[in-house]
Amino acid sequence: MAMRGGMIGLWLAAALWLPASLSVFAPARAAEPVVASDARLAGDGERTRLVVDLSRSVPLGAFTLADPYRVVIDIPDVVFALPPTAGQEGRGLVAAYRFGLFAPGKARIVMDVNAPVTIDKAFVLEPMDDQPARLVVDLVKTDRATFVSALKASSSQPHRAEVPEMPTAEQAQVGDMRPVIVIDPGHGGVDSGAVNPAFDVTEKQLVLTIARQLHDRLEASGRYRTLMTRTKDTYVSLGQRVRFARENNARLFISLHADSLGSRDGDVRGATIYTLSDRASDGEAQRLADSENKADMIAGLDLSEEPADVAGILFDLAQRETRNFSAHFARTLAGNVAGAARLHKSPLKSAGFKVLKAPDVPSVLFELGYLSSSKDLELMTSTEWQANVTEAMTVAIDAYFAAQKPHDAVPVALPAGVNGASARPVAATQPSPAAIRP
Numbered sequence: 001m002a003m004r005g006g007m008i009g010l011w012l013a014a015a016l017w018l019p020a021s022l023s024v025f026a027p028a029r030a031a032e033p034v035v036a037s038d039a040r041l042a043g044d045g046e047r048t049r050l051v052v053d054l055s056r057s058v059p060l061g062a063f064t065l066a067d068p069y070r071v072v073i074d075i076p077d078v079v080f081a082l083p084p085t086a087g088q089e090g091r092g093l094v095a096a097y098r099f100g101l102f103a104p105g106k107a108r109i110v111m112d113v114n115a116p117v118t119i120d121k122a123f124v125l126e127p128m129d130d131q132p133a134r135l136v137v138d139l140v141k142t143d144r145a146t147f148v149s150a151l152k153a154s155s156s157q158p159h160r161a162e163v164p165e166m167p168t169a170e171q172a173q174v175g176d177m178r179p180v181i182v183i184d185p186g187h188g189g190v191d192s193g194a195v196n197p198a199f200d201v202t203e204k205q206l207v208l209t210i211a212r213q214l215h216d217r218l219e220a221s222g223r224y225r226t227l228m229t230r231t232k233d234t235y236v237s238l239g240q241r242v243r244f245a246r247e248n249n250a251r252l253f254i255s256l257h258a259d260s261l262g263s264r265d266g267d268v269r270g271a272t273i274y275t276l277s278d279r280a281s282d283g284e285a286q287r288l289a290d291s292e293n294k295a296d297m298i299a300g301l302d303l304s305e306e307p308a309d310v311a312g313i314l315f316d317l318a319q320r321e322t323r324n325f326s327a328h329f330a331r332t333l334a335g336n337v338a339g340a341a342r343l344h345k346s347p348l349k350s351a352g353f354k355v356l357k358a359p360d361v362p363s364v365l366f367e368l369g370y371l372s373s374s375k376d377l378e379l380m381t382s383t384e385w386q387a388n389v390t391e392a393m394t395v396a397i398d399a400y401f402a403a404q405k406p407h408d409a410v411p412v413a414l415p416a417g418v419n420g421a422s423a424r425p426v427a428a429t430q431p432s433p434a435a436i437r438p
């Protein structure tokens with residue numbers, strides 16, 4: 001197996017290792033999900049090994065990414081039954097690692113490495129005696145030139161730049177003129193977002209729970225078509241979220257998040273509503289935008305092929321108008337949510353969030369509170385608070401649309417190619433459009 005090239009793929013058919021005498025059990029075993037029960041790092045700054053215990057053998061693919069240096073391991077759907085703190089502490093060449101669902105049927109482990117590395121070995125050991133199956137990845141320190149030439153050699157490999165397709169929404173019924181609202185639960189899958197390990201709460205789970213409630217409330221009103229960018233614990237890239245809103249002609253895009261400041265600032269509390277701006281309204285907004293914009297890097301995406309923002313007169317005009325709508329909704333939301341949730345001392349802020357960059361869809365990012373604050377955490381995870389906040393959001397959405405005259409309902413429509421937003425064919429040509437509604 002050639003190890004140069006930064007990418008290797010070992011495809012071991014799981015069925016092959018089953019002894020013939022066990023073959024009667026094969027169908028049942030194949031249906032059981034593979035479980036990762038433990039993971040550990042060993043070694044030093046020259047050579048580091050990751051070992052993951054698995055309930056049975058799986059095929060694996062491994063490759064490296066630059067800027068920042070990362071090693072990505074792709075495996076079929078695996079249930080990660082690892083301790084919540086797994087991967088947070090590094091060793092040797094590995095600064096940290098994370099794991100989760102990357103796409104339907106596909107799991108991913110992403111290691112942040114603190115130096116250019118070569119993947120010396122990557123394989124799965126069959127279970128033996130009392131030992132479970134083990135996924136083993138050996139990394140060896142190298143220099144930047146070797147690392148980059150290996151990347152170039154492997155750039156034609158299909159896995160490297162792959163972004164999983166997200167499901168397309170059901171087409172609107174003919175004559176359905178209701179405004180489309182896209183709810184965007186932040187993070188997902190391999191990208192957990194903020195984490196409070198002490199209470200085993202992740203931002204990705206919390207915002208999905210609240211997004212589902214908001215979705216159900218809005219749908220129950222009958223006044224909107226409500227779509228979600230994800231309905232499961234799976235990864236969706238920032239660009240896909242924006243494209244999803246545009247392709248479905250959303251009239252409003254609401255991204256849900258929960259912030260964290262680590263244990264030192266446990267007193268900072270409250271909800272904040274962010275809109276898009278070129279310059280951050282303050283240092284805190286900049287910090288948050290930098291952190292939220294890292295989602296694709298965290299999930300092991302190659303960022304070198306990101307489309308640049310396209311500017312132009314039409315774009316500027318549309319975006320200015322969209323920003324006015326976004327700001328109006330942000331104020332309406334803050335006014336209504338104030339009664340249900342504690343707001344941050346300055347609750348309206350702005351910064352360069354990638355997920356808010358649809359030039360023709362009014363968009364806000366709602367940080368519900370801080371996972372690092374025990375008081376916020378208690379509230380955000382309570383069903384009463386969740387019911388109050390989603391109700392207040394629904395009232396704000398009603399007020400926002402009620403204030404619009406029919407003729408100014410949609411900001412200047414842009415051709416789909418603007419802002420690099422038409423990388424996908426239109427929804428109608430997608431194979432078997434799957435419902436994204438829960």
Ligand SMILES: [Zn+2]
Binds near residue numbers: 193194258
């Ligand atoms: Zn977030």
